[in-house]
Amino acid sequence: MSQATSQILPDADETAAGAGGPVIEVSHLNTHYGDRHVLKDLNLGIQPGEIMVIMGGSGSGKSTLLNHLLGLLHPTSGTVRILGRDISKLSQVELTKLRCKMGVAFQGGALFSSMTVGENIMLPLREHTKLDEQTMRIMARMKMEVVNLAGFEDLMPAELSGGMVKRAAFARAIIMDPKILFCDEPSAGLDPVVASAIDQLILNLRDAFGMTIVVVTHELESAFTIADRICVLDQGEIRIVGTPEEVRASEDARVQDLLNRRPEGQEQDPDAYLQRLTGGIH
Numbered sequence: 001m002s003q004a005t006s007q008i009l010p011d012a013d014e015t016a017a018g019a020g021g022p023v024i025e026v027s028h029l030n031t032h033y034g035d036r037h038v039l040k041d042l043n044l045g046i047q048p049g050e051i052m053v054i055m056g057g058s059g060s061g062k063s064t065l066l067n068h069l070l071g072l073l074h075p076t077s078g079t080v081r082i083l084g085r086d087i088s089k090l091s092q093v094e095l096t097k098l099r100c101k102m103g104v105a106f107q108g109g110a111l112f113s114s115m116t117v118g119e120n121i122m123l124p125l126r127e128h129t130k131l132d133e134q135t136m137r138i139m140a141r142m143k144m145e146v147v148n149l150a151g152f153e154d155l156m157p158a159e160l161s162g163g164m165v166k167r168a169a170f171a172r173a174i175i176m177d178p179k180i181l182f183c184d185e186p187s188a189g190l191d192p193v194v195a196s197a198i199d200q201l202i203l204n205l206r207d208a209f210g211m212t213i214v215v216v217t218h219e220l221e222s223a224f225t226i227a228d229r230i231c232v233l234d235q236g237e238i239r240i241v242g243t244p245e246e247v248r249a250s251e252d253a254r255v256q257d258l259l260n261r262r263p264e265g266q267e268q269d270p271d272a273y274l275q276r277l278t279g280g281i282h
């Protein structure tokens with residue numbers, strides 16, 4: 001068995017945890033930055049093969065939650081279980097092994113500008129496996145095919161369009177065949193046609209590989225297109241977790257504010273709004 005394959009197969013405890021249980025389980029998660037209570041008693045289960053979109057206004061805690069799911073932060077209290085493992089109890093070696101089962105497509109692509117696109121995509125294989133050069137190249141080409149970037153392996157990142165950078169980031173994120181794919185603002189900064197192609201790519205990845213996918217996004221249209229369920233964060237609390245239909249039908253005023261893009265604290269009363277604009281002269 002190749003080393004890459006052995007890293008992809010589940011451990012015995014993960015197999016037991018995976019039998020119908022959630023892939024990600026957040027229980028009573030609290031986080032502080034100094035005195036500031038940033039995540040407040042979050043509870044969230046993400047099921048195998050599900051696309052969960054985490055949505056919320058600026059400063060609501062999305063990145064902090066994502067960092068917890070990636071094992072980059074330690075909670076003040078509560079637990080985060082990934083594939084059945086409580087990540088705050090893992091050694092560095094165990095955490096690295098678990099991270100091989102998690103792919104991350106970063107917001108700006110996070111490609112190394114001095115390497116070709118193909119080298120960037122191969123990087124996790126180089127770091128975590130002992131595969132020979134030719135096998136790594138073949139695997140990178142296969143993943144580039146999957147993301148519709150075939151033939152661009154010898155270009156430098158600076159030669160790619162915004163949409164192609166995102167595709168390359170996806171190819172690198174899935175190179176180790178992860179069980180969970182995390183996507184940070186995948187369609188940010190893209191024009192609507194390219195953004196919609198990225199949405200389609202995320203749906204295709206789930207359908208083709210059965211991955212569990214967690215997407216953090218500000219983009220409402222994208223969220224409602226791709227999500228099986230949406231988790232709405234607001235000031236560090238979960239306002240609702242539900243299907244797009246359930247979120248749309250929510251009677252929670254804060255959820256509706258987010259859906260209608262009303263920033264926090266803005267008056268909803270048209271008279272008060274006009275008065276504020278005109279300084280009371282109307």
Ligand SMILES: Nc1ncnc2c1ncn2[C@@H]1O[C@H](COP(=O)(O)OP(=O)(O)OP(=O)(O)O)[C@@H](O)[C@H]1O
Pocket residue numbers: 033036038056057058059060061062063064065
């Ligand atoms: N390292 C830090 N130290 C102190 N406070 C922080 C730190 N990182 C984030 N915060 C604060 O924690 C809160 C949540 O921040 P976070 O970045 O998780 O929100 P977000 O929803 O991802 O925001 P955005 O969409 O603007 O990126 C914010 O009030 C932010 O100012």
